[in-house]
Every structure is written in structure tokens, then in C-alpha cells.
Amino acid sequence: MPPATQPAMILKEPGLAPDARRAVLDAIEPRRALPGALLPILHAVQDALGYVPRDAVPLIANALNLSRADVHGVVSFYHYFRSEPCGRHIVQICRAESCQAMGAVALEAHAKATLGVDWHETTRDGAVTLEPVYCLGNCALSPAVMIDGDLHGRVTPQSFDTLVAATRSGA
Amino acid sequence: MTTTLYVPRDAAALSVDADAVAVRIAQEAAARGIDVRIVRNGSRGLFWLEPLVEVATSAGRVAYGPVATRDVASLFDAGFLSGGSHALALGVTDDIAYLKSQDRLTYARIGVIDPLDADDYAAHGGWTGLANAAALAPADIVAAVTESGLRGRGGAAFPAGIKWKTCADAVSEQKYIVCNADEGDSGTYADRLTLEGDPFCLIEGMAIAALAVGATEGYVYIRSEYPHAFRTFSQAIDIATQAGWLGDDVAGSGRAFRLHARLGAGAYICGEETSLLESLEGRRGQVRVKPPLPAIEGLFGKPTVINNVVTLASVPIVLARGAAYYRDYGVGRSRGTLPLQLAGNVKYAGLVEKAFGLTLRELLYDYGGGSASGRPIRAVQIGGPLGAYLPASKFDTVIDYEAFAAAGGMLGHGGVVAFDDTVDMAAQARFALEFCAVESCGKCTPCRIGATRGVEVIDRIRAGVDRARNETLLRDLADTMIHGSLCALGGMAPFPVLSALDHFAEDFGARQ
Ligand SMILES: Cc1cc2nc3c(=O)[nH]c(=O)nc-3n(C[C@H](O)[C@H](O)[C@H](O)COP(=O)(O)O)c2cc1C
Ligand code: SF4
Numbered sequence: 016m017p018p019a020t021q022p023a024m025i026l027k028e029p030g031l032a033p034d035a036r037r038a039v040l041d042a043i044e045p046r047r048a049l050p051g052a053l054l055p056i057l058h059a060v061q062d063a064l065g066y067v068p069r070d071a072v073p074l075i076a077n078a079l080n081l082s083r084a085d086v087h088g089v090v091s092f093y094h095y096f097r098s099e100p101c102g103r104h105i106v107q108i109c110r111a112e113s114c115q116a117m118g119a120v121a122l123e124a125h126a127k128a129t130l131g132v133d134w135h136e137t138t139r140d141g142a143v144t145l146e147p148v149y150c151l152g153n154c155a156l157s158p159a160v161m162i163d164g165d166l167h168g169r170v171t172p173q174s175f176d177t178l179v180a181a182t183r184s185g186a
Numbered sequence: 187m188t189t190t191l192y193v194p195r196d197a198a199a200l201s202v203d204a205d206a207v208a209v210r211i212a213q214e215a216a217a218r219g220i221d222v223r224i225v226r227n228g229s230r231g232l233f234w235l236e237p238l239v240e241v242a243t244s245a246g247r248v249a250y251g252p253v254a255t256r257d258v259a260s261l262f263d264a265g266f267l268s269g270g271s272h273a274l275a276l277g278v279t280d281d282i283a284y285l286k287s288q289d290r291l292t293y294a295r296i297g298v299i300d301p302l303d304a305d306d307y308a309a310h311g312g313w314t315g316l317a318n319a320a321a322l323a324p325a326d327i328v329a330a331v332t333e334s335g336l337r338g339r340g341g342a343a344f345p346a347g348i349k350w351k352t353c354a355d356a357v358s359e360q361k362y363i364v365c366n367a368d369e370g371d372s373g374t375y376a377d378r379l380t381l382e383g384d385p386f387c388l389i390e391g392m393a394i395a396a397l398a399v400g401a402t403e404g405y406v407y408i409r410s411e412y413p414h415a416f417r418t419f420s421q422a423i424d425i426a427t428q429a430g431w432l433g434d435d436v437a438g439s440g441r442a443f444r445l446h447a448r449l450g451a452g453a454y455i456c457g458e459e460t461s462l463l464e465s466l467e468g469r470r471g472q473v474r475v476k477p478p479l480p481a482i483e484g485l486f487g488k489p490t491v492i493n494n495v496v497t498l499a500s501v502p503i504v505l506a507r508g509a510a511y512y513r514d515y516g517v518g519r520s521r522g523t524l525p526l527q528l529a530g531n532v533k534y535a536g537l538v539e540k541a542f543g544l545t546l547r548e549l550l551y552d553y554g555g556g557s558a559s560g561r562p563i564r565a566v567q568i569g570g571p572l573g574a575y576l577p578a579s580k581f582d583t584v585i586d587y588e589a590f591a592a593a594g595g596m597l598g599h600g601g602v603v604a605f606d607d608t609v610d611m612a613a614q615a616r617f618a619l620e621f622c623a624v625e626s627c628g629k630c631t632p633c634r635i636g637a638t639r640g641v642e643v644i645d646r647i648r649a650g651v652d653r654a655r656n657e658t659l660l661r662d663l664a665d666t667m668i669h670g671s672l673c674a675l676g677g678m679a680p681f682p683v684l685s686a687l688d689h690f691a692e693d694f695g696a697r698q
């Protein structure tokens with residue numbers, strides 16, 4: 016059972032802007048009756064907002080009759096879910112073995128140096144968040160990179176720069 | 187007259203610009219007033235040739251590749267629409283040696299059909315296995331799968347028929363079929379190819395499993411790293427449901443089977459079957475203690491068959507052609523075919539579906555063409571991040587579950603990652619434990635703590651600190667992890683480390 020104080024809390028969720036709150040409720044409503052609804056809801060929230068705001072946790076917990084700790088525990092367990100906003104674009108570089116065998120280590124160093132960030136960080140202009148990923152299923156065309164869900168193969172430091180520049184300029 | 191062309195829509199082909207090539211071809215055809223129909227097929231799995239463009243000609247489908255947008259005009263000039271010669275011409279697709287010599291059973295339709303055209307699927311032998319199964323008693327379906335010798339292709343190689351029988355024998359109002367499409371092993375992409383290139387084949391296999399064990403609901407758990415596969419597969423479910431292959435009356439059997447696609451969230455451990463079930467139920471993906479087996483108490487506590495994509499996608503051909511047809515491929519206790527996935531530093535990386543029995547060397551050199559860099563292949567990791575690194579002296583090992591185990595390796599999901607002689611095996615050993623530390627579900631100490639300690643010990647060895655003592659420490663730690671871990675993540679992560687120490691000791695610095 017959720018704590019008794021919870022229904023009152025959701026009436027005025029301090030941290031969530033009205034739009035974000037609506038997005039969270041829209042993510043919850045069509046999915047709350049699904050068996051094992053939590054992951055589908057978290058995906059929908061992250062798809063809508065780019066992350067799962069901490070203040071969304073009580074709303075989700077309440078809808079699914081879970082404790083906040085349960086929901087928070089799930090959000091924090093999975094690498095894919097983020098609790099903080101990220102850059103406008105997400106660049107994932109594959110760190111796994113096949114890509115290593117084809118130069119991913121050098122690509123990773125190049126990316127960090129040119130973007131001026133480490134893993135999980137966002138460039139100062141807010142454009143790009145850099146994330147490691149362990150295999151994109153594109154191992155026959157290693158090294159592989161995914162940018163905003165689009166896959167790229169045989170990525171070299173040069174083609175990486177071109178891809179990032181195109182992403183930044185919205186191309 | 188309309189000419190039919192094929193430009194793959196597989197994510198790997200898209201990763202090297204297949205969409206742009208398709209657009210360019212359409213533009214060029216329009217500009218020249220030529221009528222073309224462009225089918226977006228899956229990939230044939232010959233990735234160094236992607237984007238591989240095919241043209242339907244009177245001589246059959248002919249291939250050109252790898253095609254870049256800048257090649258398109260010259261292809262038209264060369265008359266490629268009637269099979270004209272060009273620097274990128276590869277001849278009749280089915281005659282390409284890499285493809286022709288394979289045993290494409292599970293992957294017979296991959297790259298051939300439009301993945302979302304259920305009629306095209308039917309025209310290429312699809313739905314026959316399900317139609318046959320619908321006319322059989324459930325026990326006879328299970329018997330066919332058992333007799334085929336099909337073993338799980340997700341890693342553990344457990345006989346599929348035995349698993350199905352356990353679930354079929356369990357008494358319950360509700361049973362489930364779950365497909366493990368988490369495909370977390372580096373160097374593997376066979377599941378992805380099926381999800382994107384022949385999704386109805388997996389749907390058919392799952393529906394057959396449902397009829398066999400009496401399940402009415404199914405889930406496919408697809409990793410979040412495969413957004414493209416998730417979209418394609420979700421569409422395929424809708425199409426198959428509309429066509430009556432799924433839903434309230436599966437293939438006219440009078441029995442229901444509803445299928446749902448679910449997205450993972452970037453946790454390697456969720457490929458482990460009980461962790462996957464936890465995740466489907468909406469929890470942290472922590473491994474469950476077995477028993478109970480999922481076949482008896484699985485999803486939401488109900489009897490559940492959980493199988494890998496390739497396992498389930500191999501079922502339709504067993505039911506369509508008979509158990510003996512499938513079993514006649516292979517050697518020893520490894521029956522049928524294995525879709526091997528060549529990756530890493532090889533010249534010709536791609537899907538090689540072959541009957542068990544070829545050697546690793548044949549795979550690496552006859553198919554792979556040796557290294558991409560032109561340097562000697564020094565080490566090969568098979569079976570994903572928990573697989574041992576094999577040195578050249580083991581390249582004559584036969585691809586067969588038992589032979590690989592005897593050589594200190596494992597076939598796992600069939601991923602084969604080659605490294606040339608520039609590889610630093612101490613760095614690879616370190617990575618194996620770093621990965622284990624990142625992906626540990628945290629349930630048991632040897633894995634959670636051991637992996638982190640192991641990384642530190644390897645760092646000391648690599649820094650030249652007290653090599654002999656630290657190697658002993660590392661081997662002790664590996665032993666603790668192997669014997670004290672609840673699941674194979676902690677229990678097998680030491681294998682790449684130990685194999686690196688055993689076969690490539692020189693990379694760890696001099697022993698004092
Ligand atoms: C750490 C770990 C990761 C695994 N990852 C996968 C995976 O990504 N895909 C898969 O099919 N099986 C994976 N397995 C094996 C599954 O636990 C299970 O054996 C398999 O889903 C059973 O299906 P099968 O019999 O058809 O192979 C993994 C096992 C472990 C211990
Ligand atoms: S070995 Fe590791 S991943 Fe497996 S149950 Fe233990 S802590 Fe979890």
C-alpha cells in the first residue's frame with residue numbers, strides 16, 4: 016500500500032511544471048492496467064520528457080500502487096533510464112568487444128576530447144550527451160555509434176565529427 | 187514494365203546509408219522516366235556488401251554492392267536494371283559463394299522477402315509449420331521439437347523439447363511463452379536480423395510453442411538498444427493479428443494466443459531468463475534463485491516457456507519439414523544449424539548459418555577472409571563477453587557444443603569476435619571484469635565485489651606491481667567468482683580473464 020499521505024501530495028506536485036505533469040499522466044493512463052506496467056510507463060515518460068523526473072516518481076507509484084522506493088529502485092537499476100535532463104542529442108558509442116577490435120577505444124578517446132566531456136556528461140552548449148553502450152548489434156560494421164536512435168556503422172574519428180556536426184546543425 | 191529492386195531496411199544496412207541509396211534510386215528512376223518498385227527487404231547478412239542492392243531480372247535476382255549514393259547514376263548507365271555489368275556487380279545473389287555454401291534453414295527468408303508482407307512470407311514457405319501444428323495434438327508438437335534435437339540458441343544449449351514438455355505437463359489456467367530478444371552478447375546480431383528481417387518466422391515459432399504447451403499470452407522482450415527492431419517487430423505483431431495468425435483463433439485452431447512486444451532498458455543481466463521475467467513484471471532485473479524452473483513457475487508465477495529468438499525461429503521449419511529434416515544437419519549432439527555471427531577484425535563479417543561441424547578456422551578464413559587489417563588473427567572470443575579468448579592453436583576446434591566445451595570455450599549465441607595481433611590481452615581481461623562490475627545485478631557478493639576487486643588487481647599487474655603475487659590473487663578471485671556466483675554473469679566473467687592469462691601471459695608483463 017502507498018503511504019496514506021500520498022494522494023494529497025499528488026494534488027500539488029511541487030517540482031513538475033504543468034506540461035510535464037500532463038505528459039507523465041498521459042504516459043501512465045493508457046498503460047496502468049498492463050501486466051508489469053512499470054517499464055512501459057517509464058519508457059513513455061522518458062520518450063516524452065527525455066528523462067524520468069524525480070517528481071514523476073510519486074505519480075507513477077501512486078498509479079501502480081507501489082511505493083516510491085520501488086519505483087525509484089527500478090529507475091536507478093536500468094542504465095537506460097535517466098533521472099536528470101540530458102542534452103538535445105544523445106550520442107552512444109559502443110564499447111564492446113567487436114567494436115574494440117576495430118578501433119572503438121581510439122574513437123572513444125577522440126569523442127571525449129573533441130566534445131570535451133566524459134561518459135554521461137553533456138557538452139557545454141547543451142547539445143550532446145555522451146553515453147557508453149555495450150553492443151548495438153552492428154558488430155559486423157564496427158565501430159558502431161547510435162545518435163538519437165539512428166545507427167551508424169564503420170565510424171572513424173573523421174566520420175564521427177561529420178555525424179556530430181550534422182546532428183548539431185539539425186540536419 | 188516495372189522493375190523490382192531490393193534495398194535493405196535492416197538497421198545495419200541503414201547504418202551505412204541504405205535509406206539514402208533507396209531515395210537516390212527512386213529519384214534517378216523518376217528522372218529517367220523508368221518505372222521501379224523498391225522493396226525494402228531485410229539483410230542477407232553479407233555486411234561488407236551493404237548497402238546490397240538487388241534487381242529482379244529474368245536470370246533471377248542479381249546483386250550490386252556496396253552501393254553508395256554516388257554510384258547510383260552509373261548503375262543506371264550500366265543498365266543494372268537488366269543485370270548490366272558494373273564494378274559493383276556481384277552476379278546472381280544466390281550464387282555468391284559466401285551465401286551459396288551456407289545452410290540457410292532458420293535464415294532462409296532473411297533478405298529475400300519484404301519482412302512486413304505476410305503474403306510474401308507465405309509465398310516463401312511461411313505459416314506451413316503453424317498450419318501443421320494446428321492440426322496436431324499438443325504432445326505431438328512437443329515430440330517433433332524434441333526429436334529435431336533443437337537446443338537453446340541463447341547460450342545454455344538446453345534441449346528445447348524437454349523445456350516445452352515440462353511446461354506442457356504443468357497444470358495451470360494461465361501459461362506464457364516468452365521470447366528472449368535481449369541479445370546482449372557483443373558480436374551477436376542474429377536475433378536482430380530475425381526481428382527486422384523475418385519477424386513472422388519468430389511469431390510463427392511462438393504460436394507453435396503456444397499451441398504445444400497451452401499458452402495464451404506471449405511476450406517478446408527486446409533490448410532498448412534495438413529501437414528499430416522493436417518498431418518493425420511491433421508492426422509485424424499487428425499484421426499477423428489482423429491476418430488471424432495471432433489472436434483469439436490462431437490459424438483456425440480455435441485456440442487463442444496474443445503476443446506483446448516489450449522494451450528492455452539497457453541491462454545486460456536482463457538477458458538471464460529469471461532476471462528478464464523480473465523485468466517483464468516491472469521490477470529491478472535481479473536474478474531469481476532456481477528452482478523453481480520458469481517452466482513451472484515463470485512469468486507472474488505461471489508456467490512459462492522462455493526461449494531465445496533463434497530457438498523459436500527454428501521451430502517453424504521443424505514443423506514444416508519434419509524433425510528428421512532438421513536433425514539430419516549437424517554432428518554429435520549438436521543437431522541442425524547454428525547461425526554464426528562473424529564480427530570484429532575480419533574482412534568479411536556476416537551471418538554464416540551452417541550445420542554444426544565446420545571448424546573455427548574455416549569460419550575465420552574461408553568465410554571471414556582473415557583479418558580486416560591484414561595482420562594475423564591472434565585471439566578470438568566466442569559466445570559473448572563471458573566467453574573465453576581462444577588462441578590460434580585452438581582454431582581447429584569443431585563448431586559443436588561439446589567440442590567447444592572441451593576446448594575450454596563455449597558457443598553461446600554464436601558470436602565470433604576476432605582480434606588481430608595489436609590486441610592487448612591484459613586490457614581485454616580488464617574489460618571483461620569491468621563489464622561484469624557495470625552489469626552485475628548486485629545480488630551476490632562474489633560478482634558484485636569480486637569484479638571490481640579483479641579490475642584493481644589487473645591494474646596492478648599491468649602497472650608491473652608484484653606480478654606473481656597479484657596473479658595468484660587474481661586466480662583466487664576468479665575461482666571464488668566461478669564457484670560462488672548465483673548466475674553465469676559472475677560465474678563466467680572470469681573465463682575471458684583466465685584464458686587471457688593462460689594463453690597470452692606475455693601481455694601481462696614479466697613474471698618476477
Ligand atoms: C548473464 C546472462 C545473460 C544472458 N543473456 C541472454 C540473451 O541476451 N539472450 C538469450 O537468449 N539468452 C541469454 N541468456 C541465457 C538465458 O538465461 C536462457 O538460458 C535462455 O533465454 C533460454 O533460451 P534458449 O534455451 O532458447 O537458449 C543469458 C544468461 C546469462 C547468465
Ligand atoms: S552472479 Fe552477478 S549478476 Fe548473477 S545473480 Fe549474482 S550478482 Fe547478480
Ligand code: FES
Binds near residue numbers: 152373
Ligand atoms: S560490439 Fe559494438 S555493435 Fe556489437
